Amino acid sequence: MIRAYVANTLAQAxxxxxxxxxxxxxxxxxxxxxVGISGEIPITFDTLPSIWVGEEDRDTARVLIDKALRNEIVFEDWTCxxxxxxxxxxxxxxxxxGSARSPV
Ligand SMILES: [Zn+2]
Incomplete structure (x- = not known):
């Protein structure tokens, strides 16, 4: 797997x-x-929460993450x-x- 994005917060991740x-x-x-011990260790690129995806999904993931960050992520309600x-x-x-949401 490869790191696709480093988030600022766990919630964002x-x-x-x-x-x-x-x-x-x-x-x-x-x-x-x-995150729980982040007060005790220096916050660096490596200690921030990060998103990892399969190598084959790297390009798609980057496009989607870009899109998500630009538009802010607004989820619409959905029907199971x-x-x-x-x-x-x-x-x-x-x-x-417990069913997964179907892809948009
Ligand atoms: Zn359901």
């Missing part, structure tokens, strides 16, 4: 991961275990394809049945 998930790109957030529940836009999974 997870928002972007959710955005990539929703677009069908597998992404992981690394560095979050360091499995159970028909209305789910708020910031969630990538149905709170009722």
């Amino acid at each position: 997870h928002l972007i991961k959710g955005f990539l998930d929703a677009e069908g790109i597998f992404a992981v957030v690394r560095g979050e275990h360091l 394809p499995e159970c028909g529940e209305a789910v708020e836009g910031q969630f990538t999974e149905c709170w009722q049945c």
Whole structure:
């Protein structure tokens, strides 16, 4: 995997991961275990939470992240394809049945 983006905050990292998930790109957030002790270690590029994606998804991920950062990420509410529940836009999974949001 390769690092696609270094986020300023863990919340931002997870928002972007959710955005990539929703677009069908597998992404992981690394560095979050360091946040709890960030007062004790210097904050550097390597200790900030970062988004990692598969090498084959690198270019697509960068385009999507750019887009997300430019437009700010505004999620619309969606309807679960499995159970028909209305789910708020910031969630990538149905709170009722756990189905993943379908790619936009
Ligand atoms: Zn559901």
